[in-house]
Every structure is written in C-alpha cells, then in structure tokens.
Amino acid sequence: MHIKVSEFGIKKMKTKWGTCNIEAKRIWLNLELAKKPIQCLEFIIVHEMVHLLERKHNDRFIAYMNKYLPKWRSYKEELNSIPVGHAEWEY
Numbered sequence: 001m002h003i004k005v006s007e008f009g010i011k012k013m014k015t016k017w018g019t020c021n022i023e024a025k026r027i028w029l030n031l032e033l034a035k036k037p038i039q040c041l042e043f044i045i046v047h048e049m050v051h052l053l054e055r056k057h058n059d060r061f062i063a064y065m066n067k068y069l070p071k072w073r074s075y076k077e078e079l080n081s082i083p084v085g086h087a088e089w090e091y
C-alpha cells in the first residue's frame with residue numbers, strides 16, 4: 001500500500017473494530033478480532049490503513065479498498081454476521 005503505520009496496538013473496545021489516528025499514524029485494533037477469521041482482521045487493518053490515505057468513507061475510500069482488498073465486502077459481511085453483543089459496530 002506504500003504507507004507506513006508508526007504504531008499499532010490492541011485494546012478492548014465496545015463499539016469499534018478498529019480506530020485510526022491519522023496525525024499520529026497509529027492504529028488500534030479491537031481484541032475481539034482475535035475471535036474472528038483472519039480475513040476479518042485483515043479487512044479491519046486495511047480499512048484503518050486506508051484512512052491514512054482518505055479520512056472519510058467516501059468514493060475515494062471505497063476505490064482504495066477495492067484496489068488493496070478486492071474482496072473486502074464479503075469479509076465485512078462475515079465480520080458482521082456474528083454479533084458480539086452490540087447491534088451497531090463502527091470502524
């Protein structure tokens with residue numbers, strides 16, 4: 001992807017699968033992802049890294065997702081098919 005994350009870590013989070021601090025280039029991943037298939041983890045990592053290229057979930061963002069992880073939609077579905085006690089999840 002030609003981008004570099006300066007820091008990443010794992011946290012217990014209640015409403016988000018991952019977060020990205022664009023200025024610090026720091027990514028946090030939800031500990032719950034450890035229970036998910038590996039491609040779901042990859043989806044969240046790519047998603048958060050794309051935020052370093054595009055802040056918003058707009059067409060440009062989706063174009064990057066399609067480029068770097070063409071099957072992201074099916075991974076997203078898989079991720080949301082097994083809820084973890086929360087109806088609405090953000091990332």
Ligand SMILES: [Zn+2]
Pocket residue numbers: 047051057091
């Ligand atoms: Zn996002």
